[in-house]
Amino acid sequence: MEGFASLETSVRLDPRDPMMIAQLNHMTLGLYFAGQYEAAIVMARRTIRSYPDFPHSYRWLAAAFGQLGRKEEAKEALAKAVAVVPGAFEMHVRNRVPWFRPEDYDHMLEGLGKAGWKG
DSSP states (O other), X not given: OHHHHHHHHHHHHOTTOTTHHHHHHHHHHHHHHTTOHHXXXXXXXXXXXXXXXXXXXXXXXXXXXXXXXXXXXXXXXXHHHHHHOHHHHIIIIISOOTTSOHHHHHHHHHHHHHHTOOO
C-alpha cells in the first residue's frame, strides 16, 4: 500500500490542504479495496468527523460494516449515505462511474448488499 503511505504523508505535511477531503476519501477506498475493513471504518469515521456532509464516506462506512457482518451499523450508515446527498449515492452506486474498475464496483456493491442495500 505504497500509495496509502504517500497519502498519509501528504495529510501529515499539509493538514490544511483544501483538497483534504479527497485524500481522506482515497485513503478510505484504499483500505476498503485492500480488504482492511476495520481500518476503512476508522478512516471513514475520521473523515465524517471533519466533513459530515460529504456523502461518500458514509457509503464506504456502510460497505465496510456490511463486509464485517455488522448489520445494524451498516444499515445506519447506509441510510445516512442516501440521506446526505441522494443524487451522489444514485450516481456512484446505481451506475458504475467510469473511473471505477468493474471488479472494484462489484466489491462496493457486495459490501452495500451485505449492509442491506437492495439496488
